[in-house]
Amino acid sequence: MHFDLSKPNLLMGGIVLTLAALAGLELAPQRTLELTAPGAVGNLYLSTPGETPGQAPVQWVDAEHLRWRCHYTAAANYQPCGLTFSLTGDDPAHGMDLSRFDTLEMDLAYKGPAHFVRVAVRNFDPRFSRLDDGNSSRIHSVNLRPRDIARPVTLDLSELTVPEWWIQQFDLPREYNRPSLENATALSIDLPSDLTGQEHELQLRRLVLKGEWVSRDRVYLAILCAWLLGASLMVLRGWKQLSQSNTRQQREIDALTARTRQLRVEQDKLRRLATIDELTGVLNRRGLEQALDDFEEAAQGMTLVMLDIDHFKHVNDRHGHxxxxxxxxxxxxxVAANLRASDVFGRLGGEEFLIACQGTRVRDAARLAEKLRERVQQSEINSSAGRITVTASFGVALAPPGAPAAGALKRADEALYRAKEAGRNRVETDKSLVSDSPTTV
Known part of the structure; x- marks a missing residue:
């Protein structure tokens, strides 16, 4: 008994089965977990600062409908304002495998002045996580602007990344800092900012995890394998007659595979080059322009710090590129190690870099520039020529709320030029700033 795939009925049957499999993949219901449904998780609770005298700064407004309010009247080092879903059972070290899900659908109402609302997932990894230290569980988070959640939003779980502060705090081997949601113990929604003197109100209407029951890649692989098996049977049956043609076709397939691989490598490279500087790993000029556009849309003003490495051409000429x-x-x-997570940092080109800080506190920006100047001067670079010490010059300027960043960039560049002219390794501030203006202090 043998199969003749050249018969129209067998070929048509294979096509029908393939289309049925693809249609079933598209029409099959998704795997869902609605965390806001009653009984979906073992426990959910408000994040609070612990024992507080008087009225608690974090309170339920309507616990049944997951609505809460945060109001901190005094400054504090720890100002939690969020809702946490516990994903563990009796064993606090054993959570849910969220890697089976692809997206998180969220309907969140927010009122308040915060710049970001954070969605975070804690993952317990027994290699380094400890039950007596909640921060030791690897955190994955994404910050959403209020305009991002003005309507129900769908997040790809791949958007959740391990923040720099967690990596720096625990200083683990690099492989431990890779995102992993296989043992998620908690999912929280909170405000990652200074909340002193502000009132915030949030209501979580819906929170749903969604994913596929069967991986698309596996279905496609199974279909591909089935067709390859059929094609192999056909090739084996006519091998003697079609050997020359088959060899030519195989060469074409190999060439196409190699070309496809090459195109993917080039595509990945172009995608990275679009916004990331390949050498330093920070934003390039295009990425900086996009970030400044976002700051302009926020209309809350920004301070710009432009820096240039002193005598960089001399380093290249003397020690090589x-x-x-x-x-x-x-x-x-x-520089990156001494910036906040909310600051934007990138390379304008050559040895020139730009830092953008949301807000209009010029004195803070000037102090940051002076701190960075000292750090750069104190650092040493190991090279084949030995240890090299470099310095940098800085220019600081302000873009008030509603003003374009282009003017501030020009003024920061002029301030940087004055720092260079004054002997380098110094910080200069835009001379057009009014010293007694409330936006510059």
Whole structure:
């Protein structure tokens, strides 16, 4: 008994089965977990600062409908304002496998002045997590602007990343810092900012995890394998007659595969080059422009710090471009390590970089620039030529609320030029700023 795939009925049957499998994949219901449904999780609770005298700063407005309010009247180091879903049972070290889900649908109403609402997932990893230290569970988070959640939003779980502060705090081997949601113990929604003197009100109407029951990749692979098996049977039956043609076709398939692989590599490279500087790993000019556009849309003003590595051409001429690249990467690392998560940092080009801080506190920006100047001066770069010490000059300017960033960029560049002219390794501030203006202090 043998199968003749050249018969029209067998070929048509294979096509029908393939279409049925693809249709079933599209029409099959998704795997869902509605966390806001009664009994979906073992426990949910408000994040509070613990024992507080008088009225608690975090309170339920309507617990049944998951509506709460936060109001901190005094400054504090720890100001939680969020709702946490516990994903564990009797064993606090054993949670849910969220890697089976692809998206998180959220309907959240928010009133307040916060710049971001954070969605975070804690993952307990027995290699380094401890039950007596909640922060030791790897955190994955994404910050959403209020306009992002003005209507129900769908998040890809791949948007959740491990924040820099967690990586720096625990200083674990690099492989431990990779995102993993296989043992998620908690999912929270909170406000990651200073809440002193502000009133915030949130209501979580719906929170649903969704994913596929059967992986699309596996279905496609099974279909591909089935067709390859059929094609192999056909090839085996006519091998003697079609050997020459089959060899030519195989060469074409190999060439197409190699070309496809090459195109994917080029596509990935172009996608990265679109917004990321390949050498330093920070934003490039295009990425900076997009970030400044976002700041302008927020209409809350920004301070810009432009820095330039002093005598960088001399480093290249004397020690070579490889050493120059190491200087660029080292200065980038030093600056990035001393910035907040909300600050934007990127390379304008050459040895020139830009930092954008949301807000209009010019004195704070000038102090940050002075701090960075000292850190750069104190750093040393190891190269084949030995240890090299470099310095940097800084220019600080302000873009008031509603003003375009282009003017502030020009003024920051002029301030940077004055720092260079005054002997380098110094910080200069835009001279057009009014010293007694409330936006500059």
């Amino acid at each position: 490889d050493c120059g690249d190491e200087v660029l990467k080292r200065v980038t690392a030093v």
